[in-house]
Every structure is written in C-alpha cells, then in structure tokens.
Amino acid sequence: MMNREILKVKSLSIKYGKEAPVVKNVNMLIGHKEIVGIVGESGSGKSTLIRSILGLLPKGSSISSGEIIFKEKNLLECSKKEWREIRGTRIGMVFQDAGRSLTPIRKIGDQFIESIRSHFSISKADAYNEAVKMLKKMYLKKEDNIMNSYPFQLSGGMKQRAAIAMAMTMEPELLLADEPTSALDPTVQAQIVRQMMELRNNFNTSIIIVTHNIALASYICDTIGVMHQGELVEWGTREQIIDSPGCEHTKNLLSAVPQLEECNLVRKKSAYIEDKKRYEAV
Ligand SMILES: Nc1ncnc2c1ncn2[C@@H]1O[C@H](COP(=O)(O)OP(=O)(O)O)[C@@H](O)[C@H]1O
Ligand SMILES: [Mg+2]
Structure with a gap:
C-alpha cells in the first residue's frame, strides 16, 4: 500500500x-x-x-x-x-493559532501578496489574483473583503483558512x-x-x-x-490503531475521547463510524 x-x-x-x-x-x-x-x-x-x-x-x-x-x-x-x-x-506549515502564521498589524492581502512575490517574480496584480484564487479554493467568500481585512477582523475559522490558503499557494x-x-x-x-x-x-x-x-x-x-x-x-x-490498539497509551487516548467514553473496544469502532458521520454531516 x-x-x-x-x-x-x-x-x-x-x-x-x-x-x-x-x-x-x-x-x-x-x-x-x-x-x-x-x-x-x-x-x-x-x-x-x-x-x-x-x-x-x-x-x-x-x-x-x-x-x-x-x-x-x-x-x-x-x-x-x-x-x-x-x-x-x-514544505508548507500551518500552526494552531493562525495568528502565528499571520502578522496582526498587516492586511491579509498585503501579507499574501508579499508571500507569493517572495517566491515568484510576478506583478502585484498577478499575485493578488493568485491569492484570490487560493482563498476561493478554501471556500472563503468575498475574497476582496478578506484581502482588505486585518487578521483581527476575521473569525478564527476564516483566519485559519486564509493561513492554509497561503501555505498552499506554492503547492x-x-x-x-x-x-x-x-x-x-x-x-x-x-x-x-x-x-x-x-x-x-x-x-x-x-x-x-x-x-x-x-x-x-x-x-x-x-x-x-x-x-x-x-x-x-x-x-x-x-484501522489498526482504532480497532486494535496495541499499546496502553493508545488505549488511554481512545478512552479519553468524549464520544468514545463509555464504550468498550468493540463499541469504539462504531463510535468512530458515528464520529465520521458527524464530521461528514457538517
Ligand atoms: N523551547 C523549549 N525549551 C525547553 N523545553 C521545551 C521547549 N519546547 C518544548 N519543551 C519541552 O519539550 C517537551 C515536548 O514539548 P512539545 O514538543 O511542545 O510537546 P507537545 O507538542 O506534544 O505538547 C516538553 O517536556 C516541553 O516542556
Ligand atoms: Mg504542541
């Protein structure tokens, strides 16, 4: 495999x-x-x-x-x-706190354009278009507004999507x-x-x-x-890890997941499928 x-x-x-x-x-x-x-x-x-x-x-x-x-x-x-x-x-990197990937005092667009132009010698207008294309791929709507926003003006989820978009620009x-x-x-x-x-x-x-x-x-x-x-x-x-964990520490981690809490090992598998459904339902 x-x-x-x-x-x-x-x-x-x-x-x-x-x-x-x-x-x-x-x-x-x-x-x-x-x-x-x-x-x-x-x-x-x-x-x-x-x-x-x-x-x-x-x-x-x-x-x-x-x-x-x-x-x-x-x-x-x-x-x-x-x-x-x-x-x-x-190799791209995304952190827990999008604030660590983004500078708080500069507009998303300026940071994004600068990041692209540090790798490619293209015009600002072309870099802007590239950035907007990536934001769209991350399903961020109103890309122009986002480009024109400071990080604190965006929700946590939007910031993280913008940070991922930036990390993915260079593919x-x-x-x-x-x-x-x-x-x-x-x-x-x-x-x-x-x-x-x-x-x-x-x-x-x-x-x-x-x-x-x-x-x-x-x-x-x-x-x-x-x-x-x-x-x-x-x-x-x-499948190996979830269905048949070999190690005490893995079992502990599995039992600490709230959705899996009172489950025995057999039930864990169905809880994992439930969880998958939960994620897919969103
Ligand atoms: N900058 C640092 N200086 C000294 N010790 C550190 C530093 N960063 C992490 N550690 C220590 O290294 C260990 C592993 O930390 P870390 O890699 O951050 O773990 P995790 O990401 O799993 O929480 C911890 O004991 C932590 O205290
Ligand atoms: Mg850590």
Whole structure:
C-alpha cells in the first residue's frame, strides 16, 4: 500500500539544552499523498518533532542524532539558504493559532501578496489574483473583503483558512499542521479538516497533522502515530490503531475521547463510524 515515499525520519532524537531528549529515536515513513496523524498528550514531543522537519526548532534545542530525509535529501545538512528555498515552497506549515502564521498589524492581502512575490517574480496584480484564487479554493467568500481585512477582523475559522490558503499557494509537496483546528469550535474544525483532505486530492500533497484529538485523526488520517514521552510508541493504519490498539497509551487516548467514553473496544469502532458521520454531516 505504501506509495512513493516523500519523507523518511530515521532514529531522530532532539533535546533542549542539556536535558534528556524530548524526542527519542523516532522513525517514520510518509508516502506521497499520505495523511499521517501524530497524536499524543500535551508535552509528548509532537511539536518539537514536526518543527524539526521544517528547520524551525527554537533556540537552545539540538538534534542529537538521526536524519530527516525529504525526497532523498537530508534536511539536516541543508544550508540556511537551502532551508529558505524549501520552507514555504516545498514544505508548507500551518500552526494552531493562525495568528502565528499571520502578522496582526498587516492586511491579509498585503501579507499574501508579499508571500507569493517572495517566491515568484510576478506583478502585484498577478499575485493578488493568485491569492484570490487560493482563498476561493478554501471556500472563503468575498475574497476582496478578506484581502482588505486585518487578521483581527476575521473569525478564527476564516483566519485559519486564509493561513492554509497561503501555505498552499506554492503547492508544497508536504504540508505540516500543528493542531490546526484545536482553537476552533467543532463545526469549523470539521469543515477545515474536510478541506485539508480535499487539498491532498487536489494538490497531491502529503500531510502530517499533529493533534491531541484521536477522533479527529481517525477521521482524516491514513496512518496514525502515537507519541508518549518523546517516543513514537505506536504506528499503524487508522484501522489498526482504532480497532486494535496495541499499546496502553493508545488505549488511554481512545478512552479519553468524549464520544468514545463509555464504550468498550468493540463499541469504539462504531463510535468512530458515528464520529465520521458527524464530521461528514457538517
Ligand atoms: N523551547 C523549549 N525549551 C525547553 N523545553 C521545551 C521547549 N519546547 C518544548 N519543551 C519541552 O519539550 C517537551 C515536548 O514539548 P512539545 O514538543 O511542545 O510537546 P507537545 O507538542 O506534544 O505538547 C516538553 O517536556 C516541553 O516542556
Ligand atoms: Mg504542541
């Protein structure tokens, strides 16, 4: 089932300062057009892992071992210039808080146009049209109004869609999303998650989505990895993880999902289907 691989993480360990590693010996393989979910409780190392793939680790952190191979290139050997070329064009990123992708004091349109023109030498008018096209693809209506708005004038869901539109403009081969819907209410979460699945189909993008919500992961992902205290303790297809979790930590995550609460393992499967219906109904 594994199609062409796009990203390979090999024995990756990451630490902050002199502390023990917070990402420990992680191995993952992500295929072309595959959607992978990384789930785990807060502090398990999900953000650290995903940021390392984009060369965006905070100061004080270091990669103590391992390789991150993106299309046969070891990203850890990239120069700053090579990183800049990859980031935003071949690998896109969306954060939990669209405020981190968008500058609060500048109009969406100005940011969007600047972002496009930093990668392509095209006129402002052409960049504007490109931006509007992407906003439409994210089902944002009144694109001209949005281009002319400051981030604070938009709802959380609209901001996040605008941020995803911006991340997708360069048609990245890989999109990394760190809790992209966690700050949004469930209805909006469901819409955005569905749109991300469409992106995969329309742009042939592979997606890694970090979430603490295993129900959401079970809906959107082909493959799910479970992190616990820096280790990737489980990795498998959605069906394997939801229907027959092998690991205590995965079972705990499943039992913590409100919709699955009082269910035994057998019922969990139907609850997952219920949940899928719920998402699809929106
Ligand atoms: N900038 C940082 N400096 C020091 N420790 C950090 C920093 N960021 C995260 N950590 C620590 O690394 C561990 C993993 O954090 P993180 O990757 O943010 O987990 P998650 O995204 O799963 O919540 C936590 O113990 C956290 O306290
Ligand atoms: Mg995090």
